[in-house]
Amino acid sequence: MKIANGIYMLEISANIMGTSSVINPTLIWDNDTVILIDTGFPGQLPQIREAIENVGVSFDKLNLVILTHQDIDHVGSLSTILKELPNSVKVLSHQEENAYIQGEKLPVKVAQLEANLNSLPNDLKALYEKLKAFYENNQAKVDKTLTDGEELPYCGGITVIYTPGHTPGHICLYHKQCKILIAGDALQLDGGELVQAPQSTNFDRDLSINSLKMLAKYDIETVICYHGGLFKDNANQRIAELANGHLH
Template sequence: MLQIHTFPLGQMLSNCYLVVDSQSNQTLIIDPGDEADFIVRKIKDLELTPLKIIATHGHFDHIMAVYELQLAYSIPFAVHKEDEFLVGSLKASARHFLNMEAIKPVIDEYLTDGDVLKIGENKLTVIHTPGHTPGSVCLFSQKDKILFTGDLLFADGAVGRTDFSYSSPSDLEKSLAKIFQLDPQISIYPGHGTTSIIQREQALHTL
């Protein structure tokens, strides 16, 4: 069984998720957007064993703490290859949007559609869901009926922005159609804001 600890971090209040195997305390860190010291402290307090850092996409507000966490734990960082250019622009983006300094992390692994990420006896499956960014992914636990949606889909009918030069509204609609085929009772854990379920968000999206 998976336990999920949610922390909205940084000026953009991006949700960082610690996804924990309840048996072993092995942990995936999803979207550590900022405040690395806070994340390290929580991992220590909860006595967790981090295995890997995952980004649902390469936007700066989801990866600003990655470099420091790599130093703290010597664990790999993974993102979809099509968002590598966004990781590369982290320093410039942090300066432009937040007037902050950030260090670009090293990408150790590339996520691809269908990859399986193991956490103890549990697993998350990678679903490539482009649109907001070309390399956006969702992470799905069929066993626990959980879907981490990044900035693809939020609660209350909201979806990710597609007004960036590299975004694609048509791809976003295809990605939404893909996840709306999943069990309607699956809980979604978005990149910002509160949780919801697929059934509710699909109904709101089709209004």
């Protein structure tokens, strides 16, 4: 779906724990740079390639991947993208996420499962084994570390907003020219309403609420949520409400 010139929200079908869903990586490009923000689940390279080509951009021109955070539905196809386009794609993430993406630390959701392994039901034990095996076998090198407030000189300028809470190093990205926020999992749509990600999925509840206050400082007209898609209904006002604790 076209959001602005050179900014598209991709719509990738996914199956999440037996429920069919759609995830929304973002594609941003100009003559010099093609950026994919988040890379779907493992095994989704064919769908991602098709979605990029359908926009009219050659997949082979992809040269930057920015990861909002470490979760498997955001880093899942990264290693296969890097194998498909060797030496041409640079990976960017926040410094707090690098160790997880590079396989130096067990991702926080996997570590939480591991800490409770003996009391988990069998389906969650099986999920833990799958997740652990994935992260052990699909590390990717991060080429550039991102910091809060950094202005990336691509496609008219993209601001990094450090929004920890969902994970320790979660980031959102803000395209100032178009007043678009790429929210990752800091926000999502539920029944068409912009809400915070469920607290059960957040690493640190207090940090996640504080991060909403960070987002409220920006002039945002459009929000791209990885889960739920597009929100354009008084985005500034709604984010301010969420930041002030009006979570419903």
